Amino acid sequence: MRELPAYYGFWHYLGHYGLRVLVALVLAFLMLPILIIIPLSFNVEPYFSFTEGMLRLDPDAYSTRWYEQVFNDPRWILSIKNSFIVGIAAATLSTVLGTIAAVGLASPVMPFKRLITALLLSPMIVPVIIIAAGMFFFYTRFNLVGSHLGLILAHAALGIPFVIITVTATLTGFDRSLYHAAIGMGASPLKAFWDIVIPLIRPGVISGGLFAFVTSFDEVVVVLFLAGPAQRTIPRQMFSGLREQINPTILAVATMLILISIALLVTLELLRRRSERIRMGTSA
Secondary structure, three states: OOOOOOOOOHHHHHHHHHHHHHHHHHHHHHHHHHHOHHHHOOEOOOOOOOOHHHHOOOHHHEOOHHHHHHHHOHHHHHHHHHHHHHHHHHHHHHHHHHHHHHHHHHOOOOOOHHHHHHHHHHHHHOOHHHHHHHHHHHHHOOOOOOOHHHHHHHHHHHHHHHHHHHHHHHHHOOOHHHHHHHHHOOOOHHHHHHHHHHHHHHHHHHHHHHHHHHHHHHOOHHHHHHOOHHHOOHHHHHHHHHHHOOOOHHHHHHHHHHHHHHHHHHHHHHHHHHHHHHHHHHHO
8 A cells, every 4th residue: 555645734634535535435326326236136025125134134035036037038038149149249340340440540641530530439429319210210221120130230330439449549559660560571461450450459459349249238229219029138128127017137137237247347457457568568
């Protein structure tokens, strides 16, 4: 633990520890509504509140029945399957297109760079409901509404900006002389890009792909506009469950999503540290 400077007075200490307390309170305000879902998902009763038995930590008041119900319900199984199929396909497409766009935007000879960047990042700025409505009328002309392909393309469009941002940030510290040296030694542009550029920007590419996957996995507005019954995803099924029949099955699914999110955050942090080590190594 780092010691505080010797010149710190009363107001310095007050500001230092007061800031820590404030950060802890903000963190608790953000995390408690999420973490409280986890114990509620084990409630033996079909309620969204703590029972007296749960407050007494009575083992009989806890059950995994709602998790079992998730995997015994064909609607939830279909939703989970669709979420992973659409999420993985959309993330893959977003990663490929976003990486190509980021490499092009990072080029010093790219014309109209700011305008093109603004257009590519617009899905992050424009309200999702406007994008969903536009996609609905556009995709209707090509019979893509109510299909997995239409949903994948729509989610890929929403995920591309995240890939562009992360890959562009990685390319900021990239030494282009390495690429030109490979070209000068006889390598083709494609081979130089694959063997030199990709290994150095891989953490940013993977991070962007994970962000694109999370964006697709969590999307509900576009699904409401474009998906049919066969393309129902987890957020869409949760939305329907809140309207039709409220029970802790939704909390069980939410708990599983929290665990997936934690795993993705840990992966992103490991990739960020690896990217920093690579950047320090190349700069040295």
